[in-house]
Amino acid sequence: MTVPLTAVTAAEYADQLKSLDNTLRNIETVLNLDKMRKDKAELEAVAATPDLWDDQARAQQITSKLSYVQGELNRIERLRGRLDDAGVLLELAESENDPSSLAEVGNEIGALTKAIDELEIRTLLSGEYDSRExxxxxxxxxxxxxxxxxxxxxxxxxxxxxxxxxxxxxxxxxxxxxxxxxxxxxxxxxxxxxxxxxxxxxxxxxxxxxxxxxxxxxxxxxxxxxxxxxxxxxxxxxxxxxxxxxxxxxxxxxxxxxxxxxxxxxxxxxxxxxxxxxxxxxxxxxxxxxxxxxxxxxxxxxxxxxxxxxxxxxxxxxxxxxxxxxxxxxxxxxxxxxxxxxxxxxxxxxxxxxxxxxxxxxxxxxxxxxxxxxxxxx
The missing domain is CATH 3.30.70.1660 (Alpha-Beta Plaits)
Structure with missing residues (x-):
């Protein structure tokens, strides 16, 4: 026999997802995704120049920065996708009265909370030299x-x-x-x-x-x-x-x-x-x-x-x-x-x-x- 979903549980998860969405939006604003995408395009253009490796130290610096920006953008975009998917799964769990899907949402909320907390740390690194090696x-x-x-x-x-x-x-x-x-x-x-x-x-x-x-x-x-x-x-x-x-x-x-x-x-x-x-x-x-x-x-x-x-x-x-x-x-x-x-x-x-x-x-x-x-x- 299927146990009916409690409205409180579903509502709590909805509130938690909304809170995570607000936190991630703030992170996206602080990190300035538009600027990161522009930096990525500029670094990719420099990395594609034929004489890049004539100066090995500069080449390593460029490729390191490019790898970092690509990684950060991918990380944020993956989190945004997972957060959106969790919202869809919650709606599905409610409409089909499916406790196992609801439990899956709960597990994903726990994982997303940890991942977004870790990403938030990056926004606290705003000192003059923090971005350096x-x-x-x-x-x-x-x-x-x-x-x-x-x-x-x-x-x-x-x-x-x-x-x-x-x-x-x-x-x-x-x-x-x-x-x-x-x-x-x-x-x-x-x-x-x-x-x-x-x-x-x-x-x-x-x-x-x-x-x-x-x-x-x-x-x-x-x-x-x-x-x-x-x-x-x-x-x-x-x-x-x-x-x-x-x-x-x-x-x-x-x-x-x-x-x-x-x-x-x-x-x-x-x-x-x-x-x-x-x-x-x-x-x-x-x-x-x-x-x-x-x-x-x-x-x-x-x-x-x-x-x-x-x-x-x-x-x-x-x-x-x-x-x-x-x-x-x-x-x-x-x-x-x-x-x-x-x-x-x-x-x-x-x-x-x-x-x-x-x-x-x-x-x-x-x-x-x-x-x-x-x-x-x-």
Whole structure:
């Protein structure tokens, strides 16, 4: 015997679909679909030019932007289609008094809510540099060999996150610790909006666990710092006098296969006025390594300039709070299992999944938290 559909259930689903429709319309307005379609057409025209690959760096930038715009448009159009289909299915379920179709609508509403929430995050990335690619640096902090091991765990976590999303990630430099792990590493995530997305990951990360390096099995707390800066573009005004630089070349160290360790191709650049040191050893050519290291240095100097400007604005506003990124997340493996963001209060009881790159929920919570802070500050 068929159970009659309750008017309340069908009406509730209709209200939920209407709410999702309004949210998606707002997203479409903020993201400006007409402009995205125009950008797509322009990028396709540039990508079709015969001499595109004469400049490989520019070609990669063009194709990356085109892939991103195409993906975003497809994502929005698919969601719009699914939302319309759910409305049709709801009407069908009501007209035919079909509980199974109504249940299907309920399941689709749950999936659409999650997908539209994720898309809404993109509308919150409206900062000056948010649309850029990201340069991420990880440094081990207090905690000895455990901290170095933790820094390597974080490096793998972010590279796995990039891999899960299909984003290109290039490790420019890795300084290996003596016993285990790394002292530091710098890598680039080459995807539009990588900076806006990952910028909420900057700050101090803390690990609590039974140390695998302590023969007495004691609990150890260790720290690692994550820094995220936007990749510099040609339009940025970053001039560096040659006299401000000290350039050292050396032989690449650590795992790297044959070839990479046979010549003095690695480059270390020190910016004398600030003391900032950057290195690159992932290319075989010294010239390539120097060009990459200069790009990293410019990105760090741009970030420093922005921080100084922000500090002036904070002083004018009377904001004396410390950096929001400090002490931002704890990873606890003993005596219980939990990863908790200390800013957003978001937490999970599955550290293994987090270290395997499942950090989207933390990132999304961080972006929403940051946006709320910005609104409150103004």
């Amino acid at each position: 990201a340069l991420v640096s990880i440094r081990s902090g207090a905690g000895g060999v455990d901290a170095a091991d933790f820094a390597e765990m974080l490096l793998r976590m972010y590279l796995r996150w990039a891999e899960r999303h299909g984003y290109s990630a290039d490790v420019y430099d890795t300084s290996y610790a003596e016993e285990a792990g790394i002292k530091s590493a710098t890598f680039a995530v080459k995807h539009p909006y990588a900076y806006g997305t990952l910028s909420v990951e900057g700050g101090t990360h803390r690990l609590v666990r039974i140390s695998p390096f302590d023969n007495q099995g004691r609990r150890q707390t260790s720290f690692a710092a994550v820094e995220v800066v936007p990749v510099v573009e040609q339009t940025d005004d970053i001039e560096i006098p040659e006299d401000d630089l000290r350039v050292d070349v050396y032989r690449s160290s650590g795992p790297g296969g044959q070839g990479v360790n046979t010549t003095d191709s690695a480059v270390r650049i020190t910016h004398l006025p600030t003391g900032i040191v950057v290195s690159c050893q992932n290319e075989r050519s010294q010239l390539q390594n120097k060009a990459t290291a200069m790009g990293v240095l410019k990105a760090k100097l741009l970030a420093l300039k922005r921080a100084e400007e922000q500090a002036k604005m904070d002083a004018i506003r009377g904001d004396v709070a410390g950096s929001w990124g400090d002490q931002m997340r704890s990873y606890v493996l003993h005596p219980y299992q939990m990863v908790k963001d200390l800013r957003t209060e978001y937490e999970t009881g599955n550290p293994s999944a987090v270290f395997d790159g499942e950090i989207d929920s933390f990132i999304e919570a961080g972006i929403r938290w940051r946006k709320q802070r910005e609104l409150e500050a103004h």
